[in-house]
Amino acid sequence: MAVAANLPSDETPSLEPLIRLVGDDLSRVNARIIEYMHSPVALIPQLAGHIVAAGGKRLRPMLTLAAARLCDYDGDRHVSLAACVEFIHTATLLHDDVVDESDLRRGIATANAVWGNKASVLVGDFLFSRAFQLMVADGSLEVLRILSHASAVIAEGEVLQLVTSNDTGTTEESYLEVIRSKTAQLFAAACRIGPVVAGRPAEEADALEAFGLNLGIAFQLVDDMLDYSARQAELGKTVGDDFRDGKITLPIVLAFARGDDEEKAFWRRTLEDQQQEPDDLAHAQMLLRRHGALEATMERAREYGARALESLAPFPAGPVRRALDEVVAFCIARAF
Template sequence: MAVIVPFEGPQTPSIDQLVELVTTDMDRVNAVILSRTGSDVTMIPEVANHLISSGGKRLRPMLTLAMANLTNYTGDGHIKLAAAVEFMHTATLLHDDVVDESEMRRGKKSARMLWGNEASVLVGDFLLGQAFRMMVEVGSLRALDILSAASATIAEGEVAQLAAAKNTATTEDEYLNVIRGKTAELFAAACEVGPAIANRPKAEQSACRSFGMNIGIAFQLIDDVLDYGGKAAKLGKNVGDDFREGKITLPVVLAFRRGNDAERAFWVRALEKGDITDADLDQAIALMSKHRALEDTIQRAHHYGAMAVDALALFAPSPMKSALEQVVAFCLARSH
């Protein structure tokens, strides 16, 4: 059951404009990524490149480059910081797949399925180490502070999600706090480091951070919807993985809260007790449809998307600003 929400705009939103504007810098970032995954320990580049070369959009490092451009940064530091952001993201994916016991990642077998849990965790640690080395090389204490704080916050978000896992009593506020840490914090940090190394006024740094935080929340909420209303090819994982793993996401929170006693008993059996039958995913989607849980999650995502666009109001019109607004529209349009 797909959820269709029309996007009001002249054309289908895409990140093509952003890709075009940062393509030269992104080539340099990719070269850095390639060189920094090298190691005499052959398993390290094998595992790292399996995920790095598996077709991710590289949205977070592109946002680092975009914000550096938007705030007129003229040095080279943004290249290594963008690579560091991508390494941080890749490390969290490697760790996530172990925690979630995921079999698929971006449409391919996850690294843990090919090399085992131990290798996935340790290569993730290697990438984090390389990320911090690059931050130090850039020589900006402020950028190091932003990204190291983000690293700690992401870990806190992961642990908070672990604590909330299978807990149907999770509130909307509690869930939003989890995704602020787990997902949105890296978007926020990726956007903040550009103006930070450009030594822009605090207001500009805060605006860029706000853009990243809000687009990160919107991005995750749409991901939550796609798990119940998307296609496996688009997701890069199996539809219903969140459900089968007992993950409490916003559509579940809304459907549980709005349901009757019998419906709540279904969610408790399936998610808290892990007693899932083949027909249960269809039942979950039917309950979400009944209570408008998917539509309302998309509405929440649009709210955060609007705040992301508003954060850019501080900046004069430019091709880069327009491209960033398109990125917000693209993230929301994934719910089609």
């Protein structure tokens, strides 16, 4: 795997080096998250706490902390801004689950399944508001510009995904525009904050933003491939959620383009018309394998992972850069 070339061959990529490097700051981020989730309206901390507790690895705020450390920042602004990044991410998850009518996230009931759509949307709005309070408290117009722009682009990506959902005519470029906006933009903003608070040159901020953007695209490509892979079940997630929802992801775009008329009719029936039968997911997986769509999606992910690694070239070798290299390798290795 090209993006793991900097690791010993017997070493499995892991987030542990990054967690060890930023662990103390991450504990402070978690404390800030708890502080800002507080509200006299009891439902707000209950619902917000549910999704935060069910959350993932805090990758995005860890990227903010690591970028600051890579730029030799020795203040504490990055802690509140990393919490801000996590609030934006959590708010988008709450809204995503409502739009997607999801009942489970990482094997746990979604907030909308427990408390309903109205509460989930409103608490998502509350978390966005908390994020903006943290931005304003930081006092930097540049930080406010970066994160408010990211929030707007993420929302645009959500709408664009809604427009392209169930449309088998979606092009690869349209799909990539969705994931650049919906997923990668927050990765990019999370990474750019570090050099900005450290007062580093624009070239370094641009490099870390490019790192985050390309990492975010690679991350989402792997996620979209995994939705059709047996590996998904091993990770404790449901296989075929995107298929059942009629989402047009890169594996589908590629398989549709390479398929014959009969296969195209299958995709239109199952994804556009949402007329699905019990064996359709297995048939879809067979078609994806037949046309090499999953392998091609992974190849794209490797390409974006390599671009992310190249973006770190301006920074000296050391434990932080190595940890960021390994984050890229880890995101790719989830597929195997």
